[in-house]
Each structure stands twice: as structure tokens, then as C-alpha cells.
Amino acid sequence: MRLRQSQSVQTKTKLSNTLRSWLPILQAGLEELEEELKAYEKENPYMEVRSGFESQFSAIFTKKVLYHGDRSSSSEAIEALTVHRKSIYELLYEQINAPLFPTPLSESVAYALIEEIGSEGYFEGEIEAIAERFGISSSQVEKIRHRFAYLDPPGVGALNAPEAMLFQLRQSGVEEPIYSLVEQMLEDFENIGRFRGHNDYEAALKVIRTFKNPPAIETLEASVPIIPDLVITTTSEGIDVAINDAFYPDIHIEEDGCDHAFVRKKIKEARDLIDALQMRKATLYKIGLMIVEFQYDFFHGGDIRPMKLKDIAEEFDHNPSTISRAIANKYLMCDRGIFPMKSFFTAGIDEEVSNASIKRFITEAIASEDRNKPLSDQKLLEMIEAKFGVKMVRRTVTKYRKQMQIGGSSERKRFYRLA
Structure with a gap:
């Protein structure tokens, strides 16, 4: 021994x-x-280092398949070894539901709008053509398009870069008075220099620099095997x-x-x-x-x-x-x-409840909430504690909600009225 x-x-x-x-x-x-x-x-x-990776990879995947290639057993093999990244269209289709698109007509118009969104995330179609297709006014179609400001990736569905940044501003969590200044600067983007004398100009400019352009830039990156x-x-x-x-x-x-x-x-x-x-x-x-x-x-x-x-x-x-x-x-x-x-290796509230479970519960609760009386973070906290039998603090719920880019109860109430 x-x-x-x-x-x-x-x-x-x-x-x-x-x-x-x-x-x-x-x-x-x-x-x-x-x-x-x-x-x-x-x-x-x-x-001597003899490559297993190179010989195995070249035996299964040719350069033609990697960079061009038609769909084949080889391309399917590549997909099997690729971390799947959803396309912009997959992401958008998953989000076309209530409360943003509460009626069959609004959903149908939203799908039609998605069909006219380019790979960079900008809307490239004709509003009038979609309006004529569904027998509604152009302003109704525009109203539905503007709801894309609350979809991911932020900025998708905009007509141009300034509007894409305006869309991103809606989800940014930026507070007043910076929010209003950024909004004004983006609405008059061609003359943005005229705001230079404003006390918060540099702070607003810093916010603008955080916005993605084009909005779908992350989905443009090729998936690496x-x-x-x-x-x-x-x-x-x-x-x-x-x-x-x-x-x-x-x-x-x-x-x-x-x-x-x-x-x-x-x-x-x-x-x-x-x-x-x-x-x-x-x-x-x-x-x-x-x-x-x-x-x-x-x-x-x-x-x-x-x-x-x-x-x-x-x-x-x-x-x-x-x-x-x-x-x-x-x-x-x-x-x-x-x-x-x-x-x-996820952090957990306790040994049985992960943060992911809490976030999913928050998302589902908000998706089914009463639009006339949205759930406050305190109410969500009470629901979580009752559901999972754990103890938390309200600021944790607020943090999770912001991480998921979900507005507060008052912001959601304003949005519901708009929608």
C-alpha cells in the first residue's frame, strides 16, 4: 500500500x-x-510534430467546399463541425409574435418586410408595394416597420445608418438628457457638427460610437469550422x-x-x-x-x-x-x-437554479403580461421567489432584464400603447 x-x-x-x-x-x-x-x-x-489536424481536415473538407461548394455530404460535415450561428433572417422570424405583432395582418406585413431586408440589416424594399400587396396604407406599413426597432439585432429594418442608430438608441438604456441629445443628433445627422457646443456633446458622441454599422454586422461574419x-x-x-x-x-x-x-x-x-x-x-x-x-x-x-x-x-x-x-x-x-x-459552467442562484432559468422565466413572464399593467421588477422578483423557492434582491432582476435588453415596466407600457 x-x-x-x-x-x-x-x-x-x-x-x-x-x-x-x-x-x-x-x-x-x-x-x-x-x-x-x-x-x-x-x-x-x-x-518532429506531425499534423493530425491538417491531414484529417484536408481529407474531409476541400477548399472548394469550405469557401464555395454546393451542398453535399462534405458541406454537411462542415456544418457538423461548425458552431451554428443563426442568420439574420432566422433571428427575425423567431421574433415575429405578440406583443410587437399581435395580429395576423401585422405578422404577415412583418414577414414581408423581412423579405426585403438585405444581408447588412437594412430595409431595401418599397413600402408602397407592400402596402398595395396587403391593401393597407403606406403609413400602416411604416408603423409596423418601426416596431423592428425593438428586435434583435438592434437597428435591423432601418432605411439607413442614422435610422439604424436611432433604432439602436431605443434599446440602449441611455438615460436623459443624453438620450434626447443623441436622438436630435441622429435625426439631423448630416449637420451633426452643429451640436458641438452642447455641454453633453462628447458624451452623446461616445454613445453614437457604440452603435453597430451595419446593424447586422455580427451575422455577416463567416462561421469558422x-x-x-x-x-x-x-x-x-x-x-x-x-x-x-x-x-x-x-x-x-x-x-x-x-x-x-x-x-x-x-x-x-x-x-x-x-x-x-x-x-x-x-x-x-x-x-x-x-x-x-x-x-x-x-x-x-x-x-x-x-x-x-x-x-x-x-x-x-x-x-x-x-x-x-x-x-x-x-x-x-x-x-x-x-x-x-x-x-x-453557469453561475447559479442556488445549486438547482441557474441564471439561465431565471432569465427564461423573466422573458416568458413579460411576454404574457397584462399590457395595461406591465410587471414591475419587484413583482417579477416575487414571482421568481415563489416559482423557484430562492431568495434574491430586486436589483438582480433589473440586471437580468437589462442584459436581455428588455425595457422597464413604464417603458413597456408606453410601447404597448404605441403598438
């Missing part, structure tokens, strides 16, 4: 030292891992966790039989590097097992539960910051798609 304990301690010490010595290898994403190893290769003539470190497979027999070995680089040591201090040093460094690579795999594999244990319901279609880095750090006998580095830039692929490993 003593011998086993001694061996265990020695092995643990060796791995810990290796982990500290080669922390960049643990921290690098799978796509950057080979580049990280190549940096060591340049300094070591007795090791993501290679996951972990593959989680759910079957009728259980859940399997596997390291995505196929894309890992290999390190080969080239020994020439020369017994020289320099040679011995470089060969030892190469072997330490192999140990570090194995440590990376073992660490991520164990983290994967623990994620599956903590988040078992998620892999069967449920929600992500609160999970703290501290929980895993204690199992590894490491500092939470080390675990944070280990999961940074790492992805996990399962039946539900590809997810950043960090997304499984």
Missing part, C-alpha cells in the same frame, strides 16, 4: 510539474495546438465521452544514439512535451466525464444546471484558474450541437 501511495504521489507530482511547465499546450484551442507545438519544434532538432476536443455520444445504453484524437498532432522523437548532454536535454524536453500532450487529453477527458455527470439532463434534452469551476478544481486538486485555462477555447460536440466547454 505504501509503495502504491508513493508511486501515486510521484506520478501526480510529475504530471503537476509537466502541467505547469507546458501550460500553453493545455490552454491552446485544438486549432492552435499544432502551432504551439511547432514553436517548441523549432528549438529542438530531435523532435470548429474542431471539438471532446465528442459526447448519447445512446440507449448511456453516454460515451471520447477525446477527438483524430485531429491531435503527434510528437515523434528522433534519437541518433549520441550520448551528449545537449542531446539528452532535448530528448527529455521532447518527452516532457509528450507527457504534457497526454496530460491535456487526460485533463479534458476527465472534465468531460464530470460535465456529463453534472449535466446529465442536458444531454437528454434538458437545461444546463449550475456548475462551478470550483467543483471540478477540487476533484483535480488544482486551482480553479488552472481549470479555467484548461477549458478556454475548447469545444464539446454532442447530439445537440457544438458548445464551448465554458458554457456548461
Whole structure:
């Protein structure tokens, strides 16, 4: 027993030292891992890094498929390894519902407006044509278009950049008197310089600079194929966790039989590097097992539960910051798609209730609220405490609401009257 304990301690010490010595290898994403190893290769003539990523990737995905390509089994393979980013049209279609679009006619007009929105997020169609199509006035169509000011991405559906920024202002949370000044500056954008003498001019200009132009700029960015470190497979027999070995680089040591201090040093460094690579795999594999244990319901279609880095750090006998580095830039692929490993570590109100659950409850409660008497943050707090059996403070509810870009009760009441 003593011998086993001694061996265990020695092995643990060796791995810990290796982990500290080669922390960049643990921290690098799978796509950057080979580049990280190549940096060591340049300094070591007795090791060679052989790319698993390059050969595997080129074997499955051709440049034609990556950048052009018709839909095929190869393009579907790329989609399987891509973190899905919804298009602007998918995002908009999901938001066409009450209370913004409470009638079938308003929904139909909204869909027609979406059809005329370009990839940058600007409305490029003709209001008169849509009005004629539905037998309503142009002003009615414009009224519905202006409701897009409350959709995501902020600014979508605007006619031009100044109006897109006005739309974004509606959701910005900027308070008076800056709000009114920004509004005036955007409404007279061509002569914005005339406001220079205003006391709040610089503050207003700072707000304007935060607005996105074009409004759909984030959806314009091409999705980059993501290679996951972990593959989680759910079957009728259980859940399997596997390291995505196929894309890992290999390190080969080239020994020439020369017994020289320099040679011995470089060969030892190469072997330490192999140990570090194995440590990376073992660490991520164990983290994967623990994620599956903590988040078992998620892999069967449920929600992500609160999970703290501290929980895993204690199992590894490491500092939470080390675990944070280990999961940074790492992805996990399962039946539900590809997810950043960090997304499984959500803060929680308590051990059973995650912030995501609270936010979803707030969203649903506001979506079904009485428009004549919108729910105050205090009322939402009471509902949350009754629903989840937790204790919170009102400012937490306010913070979550603002994070989701939902206006306060008085702002929503004004909006409902407008709508």
C-alpha cells in the first residue's frame, strides 16, 4: 500500500510539474495546438510534430467546399463541425409574435418586410408595394416597420445608418438628457457638427460610437469550422465521452544514439512535451466525464444546471484558474450541437437554479403580461421567489432584464400603447 501511495504521489507530482511547465499546450484551442507545438519544434532538432489536424481536415473538407461548394455530404460535415450561428433572417422570424405583432395582418406585413431586408440589416424594399400587396396604407406599413426597432439585432429594418442608430438608441438604456441629445443628433445627422457646443456633446458622441454599422454586422461574419476536443455520444445504453484524437498532432522523437548532454536535454524536453500532450487529453477527458455527470439532463434534452469551476478544481486538486485555462477555447460536440466547454459552467442562484432559468422565466413572464399593467421588477422578483423557492434582491432582476435588453415596466407600457 505504501509503495502504491508513493508511486501515486510521484506520478501526480510529475504530471503537476509537466502541467505547469507546458501550460500553453493545455490552454491552446485544438486549432492552435499544432502551432504551439511547432514553436517548441523549432528549438529542438530531435523532435518532429506531425499534423493530425491538417491531414484529417484536408481529407474531409476541400477548399472548394469550405469557401464555395454546393451542398453535399462534405458541406454537411462542415456544418457538423461548425458552431451554428443563426442568420439574420432566422433571428427575425423567431421574433415575429405578440406583443410587437399581435395580429395576423401585422405578422404577415412583418414577414414581408423581412423579405426585403438585405444581408447588412437594412430595409431595401418599397413600402408602397407592400402596402398595395396587403391593401393597407403606406403609413400602416411604416408603423409596423418601426416596431423592428425593438428586435434583435438592434437597428435591423432601418432605411439607413442614422435610422439604424436611432433604432439602436431605443434599446440602449441611455438615460436623459443624453438620450434626447443623441436622438436630435441622429435625426439631423448630416449637420451633426452643429451640436458641438452642447455641454453633453462628447458624451452623446461616445454613445453614437457604440452603435453597430451595419446593424447586422455580427451575422455577416463567416462561421469558422470548429474542431471539438471532446465528442459526447448519447445512446440507449448511456453516454460515451471520447477525446477527438483524430485531429491531435503527434510528437515523434528522433534519437541518433549520441550520448551528449545537449542531446539528452532535448530528448527529455521532447518527452516532457509528450507527457504534457497526454496530460491535456487526460485533463479534458476527465472534465468531460464530470460535465456529463453534472449535466446529465442536458444531454437528454434538458437545461444546463449550475456548475462551478470550483467543483471540478477540487476533484483535480488544482486551482480553479488552472481549470479555467484548461477549458478556454475548447469545444464539446454532442447530439445537440457544438458548445464551448465554458458554457456548461453557469453561475447559479442556488445549486438547482441557474441564471439561465431565471432569465427564461423573466422573458416568458413579460411576454404574457397584462399590457395595461406591465410587471414591475419587484413583482417579477416575487414571482421568481415563489416559482423557484430562492431568495434574491430586486436589483438582480433589473440586471437580468437589462442584459436581455428588455425595457422597464413604464417603458413597456408606453410601447404597448404605441403598438
